[in-house]
Amino acid sequence: MTTNGIERATAGDVALVVLRGEVDLSWSQQVRRAILDAMAGGGHVGVVLSEVSYIDSSGIAALVEGFQAARANGGSFALVAVSDAVRAVLELARLDRVFPIVADAADVPVCRR
Amino acid sequence: MNEPPAPRAERPARDGEARALAFVADLSQALAVSLDLRRTLTEAVNRIVEFMAAEAASLFLLDRVPGERGSGERGPGERDGGELVCRLCVGPLDLTGLRLAVGQGVVGRAVAENACQIVTDAASDPRVHRAVDAASGFVTRSLLCAPLATANGPIGALEVVNRRGGGAFDADDARILRLLAAPTALAINNARMAAERVEQQRLRREFELARRMQKALLPARRRDAFPLLAVNVPAHEISGDFYDHFDLPDGRIGFFIGDVSGKGLDAALLMVRAASLLRWAGKEGRAPGEWLARVNDELCETRLDGRFVCALAGYCDRVGRAVHLASAGFPPALLHRDGHFHDHAAGGPPLGIIAGLAYDEHTIALDGGTLYCYSDGVSDVRDAQRRTIGAEGVRTLITRYAALAPEPRLRALLGDLKRQHLVDDTTLLLIGAPTEAGLLLRRQLPAQPQRMAMLRADLRAALDAAGIDASLRERLVLAVDEACCNVIRHAYAGRADGDLDVCVRRDDDGLVFEIGDHAPPVDPAGLRAGALGECRAGGLGLALIGEVMDEWTLAPRADGRGNCLSMRKRMPASGDDDDDEAHTEEQDA
Numbered sequence: 001m002t003t004n005g006i007e008r009a010t011a012g013d014v015a016l017v018v019l020r021g022e023v024d025l026s027w028s029q030q031v032r033r034a035i036l037d038a039m040a041g042g043g044h045v046g047v048v049l050s051e052v053s054y055i056d057s058s059g060i061a062a063l064v065e066g067f068q069a070a071r072a073n074g075g076s077f078a079l080v081a082v083s084d085a086v087r088a089v090l091e092l093a094r095l096d097r098v099f100p101i102v103a104d105a106a107d108v109p110v111c112r113r
Numbered sequence: 114m115n116e117p118p119a120p121r122a123e124r125p126a127r128d129g130e131a132r133a134l135a136f137v138a139d140l141s142q143a144l145a146v147s148l149d150l151r152r153t154l155t156e157a158v159n160r161i162v163e164f165m166a167a168e169a170a171s172l173f174l175l176d177r178v179p180g181e182r183g184s185g186e187r188g189p190g191e192r193d194g195g196e197l198v199c200r201l202c203v204g205p206l207d208l209t210g211l212r213l214a215v216g217q218g219v220v221g222r223a224v225a226e227n228a229c230q231i232v233t234d235a236a237s238d239p240r241v242h243r244a245v246d247a248a249s250g251f252v253t254r255s256l257l258c259a260p261l262a263t264a265n266g267p268i269g270a271l272e273v274v275n276r277r278g279g280g281a282f283d284a285d286d287a288r289i290l291r292l293l294a295a296p297t298a299l300a301i302n303n304a305r306m307a308a309e310r311v312e313q314q315r316l317r318r319e320f321e322l323a324r325r326m327q328k329a330l331l332p333a334r335r336r337d338a339f340p341l342l343a344v345n346v347p348a349h350e351i352s353g354d355f356y357d358h359f360d361l362p363d364g365r366i367g368f369f370i371g372d373v374s375g376k377g378l379d380a381a382l383l384m385v386r387a388a389s390l391l392r393w394a395g396k397e398g399r400a401p402g403e404w405l406a407r408v409n410d411e412l413c414e415t416r417l418d419g420r421f422v423c424a425l426a427g428y429c430d431r432v433g434r435a436v437h438l439a440s441a442g443f444p445p446a447l448l449h450r451d452g453h454f455h456d457h458a459a460g461g462p463p464l465g466i467i468a469g470l471a472y473d474e475h476t477i478a479l480d481g482g483t484l485y486c487y488s489d490g491v492s493d494v495r496d497a498q499r500r501t502i503g504a505e506g507v508r509t510l511i512t513r514y515a516a517l518a519p520e521p522r523l524r525a526l527l528g529d530l531k532r533q534h535l536v537d538d539t540t541l542l543l544i545g546a547p548t549e550a551g552l553l554l555r556r557q558l559p560a561q562p563q564r565m566a567m568l569r570a571d572l573r574a575a576l577d578a579a580g581i582d583a584s585l586r587e588r589l590v591l592a593v594d595e596a597c598c599n600v601i602r603h604a605y606a607g608r609a610d611g612d613l614d615v616c617v618r619r620d621d622d623g624l625v626f627e628i629g630d631h632a633p634p635v636d637p638a639g640l641r642a643g644a645l646g647e648c649r650a651g652g653l654g655l656a657l658i659g660e661v662m663d664e665w666t667l668a669p670r671a672d673g674r675g676n677c678l679s680m681r682k683r684m685p686a687s688g689d690d691d692d693d694e695a696h697t698e699e700q701d702a
Contacts, residue, residue: 088584
């Protein structure tokens with residue numbers, strides 16, 4: 001099991017939030033804050049989910065909030081390298097078509113769509 | 114062989130190498146496609162006699178040493194004590210059945226040296242075995258003998274006798290006979306290997322029957338509330354491990370578990386004897402020490418050729434409160450209670466070594482704990498680095514699955530052991546208070562978000578043990594997690610001293626998940642699921658539960674203190690145990 005964690009990185013103009021482990025109620029507030037903080041930079045944010053083995057509705061809510069903030073600010077927001085576990089929950093919540101999902105950090109759109 | 118041998122008047126059949134090669138090709142094909150090797154060989158040797166212009170020929174094959182037949186372990190090259198037997202003769206001299214030691218006579222020497230033998234004057238050659246001529250009246254003048262060579266050494270020899278019209282065989286003849294011997298040896302070897310395969314298949318069938326018989330000797334599943342569960346996985350077809358249990362008239366349950374030293378058929382047969390004796394001696398209800406002493410004396414009356422039996426035998430009550438046992442060289446029984454382990458090691462030496470021994474007894478109070486008895490096949494399991502997991506590894510495994518109900522726990526333990534590397538027969542028996550039917554998991558935990566990761570791990574293990582596939586398992590884990598988080602966030606509303614009571618069970622309809630709390634009453638009518646697909650935080654948890662589960666109800670707890678959320682996932686009824694290797698007993702309330 002991967003230890004839970006948040007890392008910040010950048011890829012060009014995109015601020016990346018790299019999440020690891022099982023995103024649940026015990027730390028989803030930190031995830032939410034990290035995403036909103038990243039948004040404060042330039043407004044282009046990618047959340048990297050390749051190392052996330054579980055996500056609950058509070059984690060999904062943090063992603064939803066980031067996405068809405070980006071839309072409101074004219075920035076962009078995408079989920080990057082989504083793991084199978086996260087994709088299954090997104091599909092279950094019918095949100096897999098709502099979020100922009102990209103395979104690689106370089107594919108995060110840098111202008112609002 | 115660039116220079117063809119000069120044609121000789123007395124041998125018109127052999128007028129060049131081309132003819133010889135054509136003959137070899139023809140012979141090879143006849144042997145290769147033969148369905149009746151015996152007949153084909155007779156024809157082949159007849160044609161060889163003609164081609165070589167000989168008066169007679171005989172085919173000798175190495176005989177297997179008695180008792181080694183069909184074992185497949187003795188290569189034809191291992192000739193110690195082997196004998197050559199004449200299997201086929203052509204011409205006036207019938208030697209069929211004649212036996213020669215390897216090294217004896219021309220034929221024996223051809224095999225011993227794996228080389229052609231040419232005898233130009235039989236009367237004066239010391240290699241010739243003379244008893245044959247003396248008995249038959251046949252006069253051997255010249256001989257040529259080629260070994261039947263295979264990759265594993267010669268399997269016999271082909272001998273031609275007396276060149277027609279006088280004269281002796283020469284080096285060219287020897288080369289040709291060697292050429293002819295090659296396809297002959299190949300055909301015989303192939304036929305032998307096919308026969309061995311048939312024999313091996315027969316043995317496999319026998320072992321399969323023995324395996325089924327052994328499995329049938331294990332006690333039947335108990336459908337009543339029963340404190341004892343066990344599983345046995347043989348390392349090979351048949352097991353040297355065993356366990357059994359039976360009811361005594363006074364209500365106690367007698368049980369034993371054992372391990373016969375060594376592996377294989379002899380160990381399996383001794384296992385049957387030891388298990389029968391233990392059952393017979395235990396049914397009389399004598400004290401465990403006396404029970405083992407009685408069986409030890411009985412086993413010592415027969416010669417076991419250095420084999421012995423490690424066993425543990427005892428009694429428990431029907432509610433799994435206490436166990437009274439004795440051990441004969443068996444690994445220590447391990448009590449696991451409230452996260453702590455206690456070894457119960459003492460007893461006596463293994464059964465079947467010296468008669469007249471006494472065995473110490475223990476009384477172990479379980480007090481809600483579980484007693485684990487396991488053969489050393491469990492601690493001898495190898496991890497990914499091929500190291501035995503040892504007693505410490507067994508404890509780690511037991512701790513990992515401690516939250517599960519006994520039946521799924523035993524399955525989870527076994528599944529984990531099997532994912533590692535089983536090297537020996539593996540038998541595991543556990544004794545504890547019987548639980549209700551179909552219970553998979555029961556956990557009480559503080560209603561705190563940081564407890565959820567551990568709960569999810571236990572849930573995954575319990576659902577795996579129940580045979581739920583990984584993608585459904587993850588959705589079910591999500592739904593339970595969402596339900597617990599709703600209780601934490603809304604019902605307890607931030608209070609840190611709340612608790613959660615999580616229970617998972619399987620019934621005929623599928624899986625039932627119950628989450629109890631001691632929070633103020635929640636009005637079910639006030640719960641609203643958000644619409645799925647709506648990009649809005651909040652209400653998603655309940656929507657996910659609705660998506661994953663077939664139904665859910667929220668009601669006050671039976672005692673009126675707190676709420677109970679009951680969720681159901683309908684599933685088709687499954688077979689009880691699709692794992693053919695494992696004989697798992699289930700307990701029912």
